[in-house]
Amino acid sequence: MNSITEANRRVELECTNCHTRIPLDRSLTGCPSCGENLLEAVYDFDRMDIPGWVEQVKRRRPNLWRYREVLPVQDAANIVSLGEGGTPLVKSHALAASLGLKHLYIKDERQQPTSSFKDRQATVAISALREMGVDELVVASTGNVAISYAAYCARAGIKLWAFFPSLTPGDKMRESALYGAEVIKITGTYDQTKELAARFAHTKGIFLDRGIKSVAAIEAMKTMAYEIAEDLGEELTGGQRWVAPDWFLQSVSGGMGPIGVAKGFREMMRFGLVDRMPKLGMVQSAGCAPMVEAFKRGQRIATPIENPQTIITTLATGNPGRAYEILYDYVQQHGGHFTAASDEDAFTATLILARTDGISVEPATAVTFAGLITMVRERAIKPDDVVVVNCSGHTMTVEKHILGDQWQHSVDLSSQAKIPALPEEGLLSALEQVESQIRRIVVIEDNVDAARLIRRILQARGSYDVHLAHDGASGIRLIREVLPDMVVTDLMMPDVDGFAVIDTMKADKTMSRIPIVVVTAKDLTAKEKARLSGQIEMLLQKGSFIDEEFIESLVNKLP
Secondary structure (H helix, E strand, O other): OOOHHHHHOOEEEEEOOOOOEEEOOOOOOOOOOOOOOOEEEEEOHHHOOHHHHHHHHHHOOOOHHHHHHHOOOOOHHHOOOOOOOOOOEEEOOHHHHHHOOOEEEEEEHHHOOOOEOHHHHHHHHHHHHHHHOOOEEEEEOOOHHHHHHHHHHHHHOOEEEEEEEOOOOHHHHHHHHHOOOEEEEEOOOHHHHHHHHHHHHHHHOOEEOHHHHHHHHHHHHHHHHHHHHHHHHHHHHOOOOOOOOOEEEEEOOOOHHHHHHHHHHHHHHHHOOOOOOOEEEEEEEOOOOHHHHHHHOOOOOOOOOOOOOOOOHHHOOOOOOHHHHHHHHHHHHHOEEEEEEOHHHHHHHHHHHHHHOOOOEOHHHHHHHHHHHHHHHOOOOOOOOEEEEEEOEEOOOOHHHHHOOOOOOOOOOHHHOOOOOOOHHHHHHHHHHHHOOOEEEEEEOOOHHHHHHHHHHHHHHOOEEEEEEOOHHHHHHHHHHHOOOEEEEOOOOOOOOHHHHHHHHHHOOOOOOOOEEEEEOOOOOHHHHHHHOOOOOEEEEOOHHHOHHHHHHHHHHOO
């Protein structure tokens, strides 16, 4: 058996369309036979000692390059790294509870060097280009790719020309410039920006990222699959084996991420490290969803969208090309789904995730979570499924668009400014300014995570004093103690259930007029519905309280 390093020296590229094999060098512009830009690296896996390699991987530092034998850089001296990879797999509690999911995990790619999963692509691309001797590069980007490339090019001493469509947030363009990139802003769509960048590169004789983009993206993104399988193995089997999830979800524009993740699991299947391929969940912005529309029609080829109607520029690729065909074929073979979410749903999901699981995500990731919610409600994803969501980047640079202007409470003490010490009555007056706006709500829910989620969402929406009880008996005591403006209760609880809570409240004059909202996962019988009739303000299914519409309805029910 030859060593793993010797096996890695034999790297070729294969066209995903006609399967022509070509070498990896700086003349790369696409497949010479058919012109296809989607190329995959091919390794001589038959020469690899897989058990020995796995043992080596375990002993290495937890970063992307611990899998270097299955990456397209032959000399480790050419690796350009900022410590990317090895990001945590975070288990969701509150959001998972609200959706009824037992195994929801978030692959936290915000913790990359430039706060985006595109650092994986950048480290592989810039390392490969350095090995080829490239010293100047052109890239078209909606933000994250250019930022990542700019950082890694700065480290490698490669000059970068970064072309952006005009809708890209200015902060992202400025960050690219900070790393030394030449920034060119184009008034046009992302597809038009890519075309102009290609013309510029051709005219100036500069290497265009398109030649290495698919190779780097696919090979780099597959390392997420390796990390997920390792981490799920630790989580679910105590490290006895590697485990593939039932679902991997990601928002898609060009589609390279899921294609890369699929390749990673395909390699691990070949190695015998996992025993199944995950279903892929692809989510697009509703204003630019050519893949989703084609999938709904049962078409293998997507019809391009000329004028994307989304402000989430990172998802504004109108023509997915061959990538959709590859993903469509994967779904037909291994399972999966395409769905869309509106920009508004994405921004709502951003707030939900930040205020439930403490994770602040970029709009492209929020689109994924909005899609997750839809797929759970449509029962495409089952309660027992192991689900991994790619948290592709951080909210930074776009949070002001999500929060708006009304994100803080102000108390004006300027009239007290000349008083050496704030008198007690002034302090009490200031406190009353805050307290007079607060209304009390009691939430009775035996699922602790779900109860906390309701409290967080309500408190994030306004000045509400939310008290929690985790069973009916303590809920009744709490209601008597605080006399809230509203009660939100589950029905199915041990001992004293929600029905008993409602009966007790209606029989007591001090509590009988307090509005009651029931949130339940149970499909109620006709008799149970009749029992609630006239007793409650609203009846909602669990999971619905993460909707903006629910919060509006709930707030409107407050006296």
